[in-house]
Amino acid sequence: MEKVIPTRIEAFELLKEYTSNPSLLRHALAVESVMRHFAGVLGEPDREKWGVIGLAHDLDYERHPESHCKKVREILTEKRWPEEYIRAIESHGWKLCTDVEPREPMEKALYAVDELTGLISAVAILRPSKSVLDLTAKSVKKKWKDKAFAAGVNRSVIEEGAKSLGMELDVLIAETIRGMQDVAEEIGLKGE
Numbered sequence: 444m445e446k447v448i449p450t451r452i453e454a455f456e457l458l459k460e461y462t463s464n465p466s467l468l469r470h471a472l473a474v475e476s477v478m479r480h481f482a483g484v485l486g487e488p489d490r491e492k493w494g495v496i497g498l499a500h501d502l503d504y505e506r507h508p509e510s511h512c513k514k515v516r517e518i519l520t521e522k523r524w525p526e527e528y529i530r531a532i533e534s535h536g537w538k539l540c541t542d543v544e545p546r547e548p549m550e551k552a553l554y555a556v557d558e559l560t561g562l563i564s565a566v567a568i569l570r571p572s573k574s575v576l577d578l579t580a581k582s583v584k585k586k587w588k589d590k591a592f593a594a595g596v597n598r599s600v601i602e603e604g605a606k607s608l609g610m611e612l613d614v615l616i617a618e619t620i621r622g623m624q625d626v627a628e629e630i631g632l633k634g635e
């Protein structure tokens with residue numbers, strides 16, 4: 444069957460069909476923006492594709508938590524999304540919910556930034572400004588070693604992601620903050 448390249452609007456509509464939790468939607472928008480930003484950083488021309496993959500990466504999480512990263516193949520195959528998109532989305536849960544290893548730069552970036560956006564949000568919300576706009580990588584690094592802080596964020600996944608991208612952790616954090624700043628308002632981190 445002919446594959447269909449999903450537009451950003453179609454991807455967002457599909458995400459909203461499967462997701463009602465506002466914090467999951469904010470997470471999706473954060474990862475989308477960071478993926479678009481990383482396409483630029485890594486010199487990849489198709490920022491739309493990177494963004495769509497970021498936006499849709501947790502599509503199956505709310506309705507199918509027990510088969511997260513697996514159910515998404517079924518959903519997107521039916522929508523005739525290209526294999527490249529489906530594989531990238533599957534691979535973000537490598538060793539956590541799938542055995543699909545990130546290979547392409549797009550896959551490695553998604554793997555590296557997914558958990559990191561959660562840590563950055565947690566740090567930003569606790570600041571007096573409650574904003575990501577004035578947040579530095581240094582502030583995030585300070586909380587990095589405090590394992591009790593945002594304990595659900597898997598630091599070793601982020602480290603492994605940085606390594607596979609060939610990027611210093613500090614650079615990965617700084618660029619992820621930058622990507623989130625572009626949608627600060629939409630993700631509720633613009634502050635007062």
Ligand SMILES: [Fe+2]
Nearest residue numbers: 470500501557
């Ligand atoms: Fe995610």
